[in-house]
Amino acid sequence: MEENPPKIDKGIWKLSVDGSSCITGSGAGLVLTSPGGWMLEYALRFKFKATNKEAEWEALIAGLMIAKHLEVRKIEASSDSQLVVGLANGEYEAREDPMVKYLSHFQGMKSAFEVLRILKVPRAENVRADQLSKLATAEELEKN
Template sequence: MEDDPSENEKGLWKLSVDGSSCASESGAGLVLTSPDGWTLGYALRFGFKATNNEAEWEALIARLTIAKNLEVQKIEVSSDSQLVVGLVNEKYEAREDSMAKYLAHVQSLK
């Protein structure tokens, strides 16, 4: 028996992001799940050295850009980065210029 999704969940896409950085390289993993249950998975390798926080931001930006190109209207994003989630949800204030710039870019993609 299938559950009938609530009106708020109809058409809701789900996005999971995880960025990673180590001494030699950085990248991200991304999964976008459609309301129908099919998934798009991506692995990204960045051509630049990124901190863990920058890798999380880059992963989020890449996925939001893809979702925008797919004309996704409603999306729920999850990330294991407390900093990124707190900044996007306006629970934290961006203190570093680079974090403020990433936040502004994400806001422009919303």
């Protein structure tokens, strides 16, 4: 047992996101969990070409939009994308035009939340969102 268990804010929703881009398309995986443990999972397929960096941003923005529509006020989002987390937290400067646009869109969404934290997690801790993003880009989906 841990000596100092992490303090959990009961009012904070958790959002895990992952974007995926491959030859068959691009998409996102999202897992949104309420403070009480209620879970929503999404596999989103994008109808446009996106680089992996863009898919990571799209995943975060889609997850935050869903949370906003559910009137979530406090949220902690986690991503395994160093770039997205670094840009969102102001640790990196956006240089490429698409990254500037995504960052600007993200900044505009921040006011919808009382608390918005963006955390970098190791890929191993983002497994479910990663699986959902891979599902979203699976070739079989296109055959329908």
